[in-house]
Amino acid sequence: xxxxxxxxxxxxxxxxxxxxxxxxxxxxxxxxxxxxxxxxxxxxxxxxxxxxxxxxxxxxxxxxxxxxxxxxxxxxxxxxxxxxxxxxxxxxxxxxxxxxxxxxxxxxxxxxxxxxxxxxxxxxxxxxxxxxxxxxxxxxxxxxxxxxxxxxxxxxxxxxxxxxxxxxxxxxxxxxxxxxxxxxxxxxxxxxxxxxxxxxxxxxxxxxxxxxxxxxxxxxxxxxxxxxxxxxxxxxxxxxxxxxxxxxxxxxxxxxxxxxxxxxxxxxxxxxxxxxxxxxxxxxxxxxxxxxxxxxxxxxxxxxxxxxxxxxxxxxxxxxxxxxxxxxxxxxxxxxxxxxxxxxxxxxxxxxxxxxxxxxxxxxxxxxxxxxxx
Amino acid sequence: xxxxxxxxxxxxxxxxxxxxxxxxxxxxxxxxxxxxxxxxxxxxxxxxxxxxxxxxxxxxxxxxxxxxxxxxxxxxxxxxxxxxxxxxxxxxxxxxxxxxxxxxxxxxxxxxxxxxxxxxxxxxxxxxxxxxxxxxxxxxxxxxxxxxxxxxxxxxxxxxxxxxxxxxxxxxxxxxxxxxxxxxxxxxxxxxxxxxxxxxxxxxxxxxxxxxxxxxxxxxxxxxxxxxxxxxxxxxxxxxxxxxxxxxxxxxxxxxxxxxxxxxxxxxxxxxxxxxxxxxxxxxxxxxxxxxxxxxxxxxxxxxxxxxxxxxxxxxxxxxxxxxxxxxxxxxxxxxxxxxxxxxxxxxxxxxxxxxxxxxxxxxxxxxxxxxxx
DNA sequence: CATGTTTGTGGTAGCGCTACCATGATGAGA
DNA sequence: TCTCATCATGGTAGCGCTACCACAAACATG
Numbered sequence: 115x116x117x118x119x120x121x122x123x124x125x126x127x128x129x130x131x132x133x134x135x136x137x138x139x140x141x142x143x144x145x146x147x148x149x150x151x152x153x154x155x156x157x158x159x160x161x162x163x164x165x166x167x168x169x170x171x172x173x174x175x176x177x178x179x180x181x182x183x184x185x186x187x188x189x190x191x192x193x194x195x196x197x198x199x200x201x202x203x204x205x206x207x208x209x210x211x212x213x214x215x216x217x218x219x220x221x222x223x224x225x226x227x228x229x230x231x232x233x234x235x236x237x238x239x240x241x242x243x244x245x246x247x248x249x250x251x252x253x254x255x256x257x258x259x260x261x262x263x264x265x266x267x268x269x270x271x272x273x274x275x276x277x278x279x280x281x282x283x284x285x286x287x288x289x290x291x292x293x294x295x296x297x298x299x300x301x302x303x304x305x306x307x308x309x310x311x312x313x314x315x316x317x318x319x320x321x322x323x324x325x326x327x328x329x330x331x332x333x334x335x336x337x338x339x340x341x342x343x344x345x346x347x348x349x350x351x352x353x354x355x356x357x358x359x360x361x362x363x364x365x366x367x368x369x370x371x372x373x374x375x376x377x378x379x380x381x382x383x384x385x386x387x388x389x390x391x392x393x394x395x396x397x398x399x400x401x402x403x404x405x406x407x408x409x410x411x412x413x414x415x416x417x418x419x420x421x422x423x424x425x426x427x428x429x430x431x432x433x434x435x436x437x438x439x440x441x442x443x444x445x446x447x448x449x450x451x452x453x454x455x456x457x458x459x460x461x462x463x464x465x466x467x468x469x470x471x472x473x474x475x476x477x478x479x480x481x482x483x484x485x486x487x488x
Numbered sequence: 489x490x491x492x493x494x495x496x497x498x499x500x501x502x503x504x505x506x507x508x509x510x511x512x513x514x515x516x517x518x519x520x521x522x523x524x525x526x527x528x529x530x531x532x533x534x535x536x537x538x539x540x541x542x543x544x545x546x547x548x549x550x551x552x553x554x555x556x557x558x559x560x561x562x563x564x565x566x567x568x569x570x571x572x573x574x575x576x577x578x579x580x581x582x583x584x585x586x587x588x589x590x591x592x593x594x595x596x597x598x599x600x601x602x603x604x605x606x607x608x609x610x611x612x613x614x615x616x617x618x619x620x621x622x623x624x625x626x627x628x629x630x631x632x633x634x635x636x637x638x639x640x641x642x643x644x645x646x647x648x649x650x651x652x653x654x655x656x657x658x659x660x661x662x663x664x665x666x667x668x669x670x671x672x673x674x675x676x677x678x679x680x681x682x683x684x685x686x687x688x689x690x691x692x693x694x695x696x697x698x699x700x701x702x703x704x705x706x707x708x709x710x711x712x713x714x715x716x717x718x719x720x721x722x723x724x725x726x727x728x729x730x731x732x733x734x735x736x737x738x739x740x741x742x743x744x745x746x747x748x749x750x751x752x753x754x755x756x757x758x759x760x761x762x763x764x765x766x767x768x769x770x771x772x773x774x775x776x777x778x779x780x781x782x783x784x785x786x787x788x789x790x791x792x793x794x795x796x797x798x799x800x801x802x803x804x805x806x807x808x809x810x811x812x813x814x815x816x817x818x819x820x821x822x823x824x825x826x827x828x829x830x831x832x833x834x835x836x837x838x839x840x841x842x843x844x845x846x847x848x849x850x851x852x853x854x855x856x857x858x859x860x861x862x
Numbered sequence: 863c864a865t866g867t868t869t870g871t872g873g874t875a876g877c878g879c880t881a882c883c884a885t886g887a888t889g890a891g892a
Numbered sequence: 893t894c895t896c897a898t899c900a901t902g903g904t905a906g907c908g909c910t911a912c913c914a915c916a917a918a919c920a921t922g
Contacts, residue, residue: 140627142878153902156881166900189602190878193563193907214588214789224600361795396771419734419760516908532910540870564908567877724865
C-alpha cells in the first residue's frame with residue numbers, strides 16, 4: 115500500500131511549479147495588470163479600445179503599458195479570439211510602383227493584426243469574378259480592391275451579395291454601397307494645377323490616366339476646373355490620353371512635346387507617366403525644370419528615385435491600404451451584432467510635395483514663342 | 489431555501505457547455521487524434537516530424553489528417569511553443585526599389601510564420617549600434633541586415649556577443665561568423681559581362697556601386713575577370729564610380745558617355761544606375777539599345793517599369809529575405825539544444841533576365857570608330 | 863531473474879489572451 | 893425608499909497546441 119501511495123503521491127519537487135515555459139521575460143497582460151493595479155480584463159479592454167473604462171483607470175493602464183514596454187502577443191490574441199480573419203487583396207495590373215506601395219501597407223497592417231492576407235492577380239473583371247467566387251468558397255471574408263477593380267460595380271455587388279466585406283482603396287468616387295478609403299482626387303488635381311499656374315505657366319499640358327478608372331476622370335476634371343477658374347483657355351491639343359504606364363506616358367509626352375505650340379508645363383496623372391515625360395523631355399534636350407515643368411501624381415517611390423525628383427501629389431497609399439485592412443477587421447468584428455452597419459468611408463488627406471521638377475516658365479524658351487507663323 | 493437553491497443552481501441551459509467559442513468547425517488536433525485512435529500528443533509528434541513514433545501509427549495519423557483536411561492552427565502553435573520570435577529588420581539607405589522588395593519578402597514570411605517583425609531605419613553604423621542595443625534590451629532576438637550594414641563586422645559582432653541572431657542578406661561575401669543568404673555576386677557579374685561580350689561588344693563600360701559595400705567590389709571583379717578571360721583590355725577610363733543611387737548613375741553615365749572614346753555598352757552595378765544611364769543616353773540622342781547597350785543588376789521593379797525594359801541580373805531579393813527569416817526561426821528553435829550551431833549559409837541562384845536594353849554594337853556607330861586620330 | 867536502458871505512448875498543465883458571465887457600485891425613476 | 897437599468901470591473905474557462913513528465917512495454921545487461 116505504502117509503495118503505491120508513494121508512487122501516486124506527487125514527487126518531492128512538486129512543491130514548486132514545473133519549470134517555467136517562458137524563456138524570455140516579455141511582459142504579459144498580467145504583468146501590466148499588476149503594475150496598473152487592476153485585472154487583466156481591464157487591461158484587455160484598454161488595449162482593444164473598448165468603452166466602459168473610466169478615464170483614470172485607462173491612463174493608469176496606458177502608463178503601465180508604456181513603462182513595461184508591453185506588446186500584446188499576437189498568437190494568444192488570435193487564438194483566444196477564436197477566428198482568424200482572412201482577407202484577399204486583388205489587383206488587376208495597376209502601375210508597378212503603385213502596387214508595391216499598396217502591398218506594403220496591406221502586408222504590414224495584416225501582419226500587425228495577425229490577419230491572413232492572400233494576394234491575387236486577376237486578368238480582367240471576368241477573371242476577377244471567378245477568383246472572388248473561389249476565394250469566398252475558400253472562406254475568405256474580406257476583399258481589398260485597388261483601381262480599376264474597385265470601379266466595377268459588378269465586382270462589388272458579387273462580394274456583397276455573398277456576404278463578403280469589400281473595401282475599395284482609391285476609387286474615383288465612393289458609391290456608398292461598400293467601404294472605401296480615398297482621397298479627394300478632384301481637389302488634389304485642382305490644387306496641383308493651381309500650383310503650376312501660380313508658377314506663371316499658361317500653356318499647361320495634361321496626360322490623362324487609364325480611362326477605365328474613375329479617378330482618371332476626376333483628375334482631369336480637377337485640371338479643367340483649375341484652368342477655367344484661372345481664366346486660362348485649354349488647348350485641347352495639350353491633353354493627351356495615357357494608360358498610367360511608363361510606356362503610355364512616353365507616347366503621350368511625345369505628342370505634347372512635338373505639338374506645334376508645345377506646353378511649358380505638363381501635369382501627368384501619375385508618376386510613371388511623369389517620369390516618362392521627363393525622359394522624353396531630356397531626349398529632346400529640354401532641361402527639367404528650366405525648359406519645361408513636369409509634375410506627377412501619387413508620390414510613389416519612382417517620383418523620388420529619378421532626377422530631377424518629381425513635384426507630385428502625395429497620395430498616402432500605404433496608410434490607405436492599412437486603413438482598408440483595419441476597416442475590414444472592424445466590420446468583421448461587428449458582424450452579427452449590428453444587423454448591418456452602413457459602409458464606412460474614409461477620406462484621407464493628400465499633400466502637394468514640391469521637389470525639383472517645376473519652375474516658372476523660361477522667358478527665353480523657344481517654345482513659348484515659336485516662329486511667329488500663326 | 490428553494491429560491492436560493494434555484495438561483496445558485498446552474499441555469500437550465502447549463503446542461504450543455506457554454507456557447508462554443510469556435511464558430512467555424514475547422515478540425516483540431518483532437519479531432520485527428522480521435523479519428524486515428526491515439527492521443528493528441530502522438531498527432532503532434534507526427535506533425536512535427538519527431539522520432540519515436542511507430543511507422544504504422546504514423547500512417548494512421550497521416551491518413552486521418554488527410555481525411556479531415558486538417559491544418560494546424562498557427563496561432564495556437566506559436567503560443568504553445570512559448571516564445572514569440574521577434575525579429576528586427578534594419579536598413580541604412582539602400583536604394584529605394586531594393587528596399588521595397590526586401591521588405592516585401594520579410595513581411596510575407598514573417599506573417600506566414602507568425603513572427604513579429606520590427607522595421608527600423610538607421611542613419612549610419614554608429615546609429616545602428618545604438619538601435620541594436622536598444623532592440624536587444626527590448627527582447628528582440630533576431631536581426632536581418634541588408635547591405636551595407638551586413639558588411640560591417642562590428643555590427644555583426646555586437647549582435648553575436650549579446651546572444652542575438654544575425655543574418656546578412658546579400659553581403660558581398662559571407663564571413664562565416666554569422667548566418668547569410670546571398671548570391672554569387674562575382675559570378676553573376678561575370679556572366680552578364682560575358683553576355684555583353686557575346687553580343688559583340690568590346691568597349692564595355694562599368695559603373696561601380698557604393699564602395700562601402702563588399703558586393704560592389706565583387707561585381708567589379710566579375711566584370712574584370714570576364715573581360716580578361718575574353719582577351720579584352722580594359723580601358724580604365726570606362727570604369728566610373730557610382731553610389732547605387734539614380735543620381736550617382738547620372739554622373740557616372742555622363743562621364744562614360746562623354747569620354748573621348750565612349751563605350752558601346754555600359755554595365756551598371758544596379759538597376760537604378762542603369763536607368764539613369766538610359767536617361768542620359770536618351771539625353772544625348774542615343775537610342776537604347778541600338779546605339780548603346782545598357783545592362784543593370786538586381787531586377788528591381790524599376791528595371792521593368794522604364795522603357796526600354798532593362799536586361800539585368802535577377803537577384804531573388806524576396807526569396808532571400810524570406811529565407812533569412814526562416815533561418816532565424818530555425819536557429820532560434822535550436823538554441824539551447826545544440827550548444828552553438830555553426831551559422832548557416834545559403835547561396836541562392838541568380839538569373840540573367842534578357843529584356844530590351846541590349847543588342848549588338850551598331851557598326852555604323854560614330855562611337856566605335858571615332859575620327860581616326862590615334 | 864533483478865536491474866538498467868531504450869522505445870512508444872498518454873496525461874497534464876499551461877502559453878497569453880479574450881468571450882462570457884457575475885458582481886458591486888452608482889444613478890434614475892417609481 | 894425601493895426597484896431597476898447602467899456602468900466599471902473582476903472571475904473563469906477555454907482557444908489549439910506543445911513542453912514536460914510519467915509510465916508501460918520491449919529489450920539489453922549484469
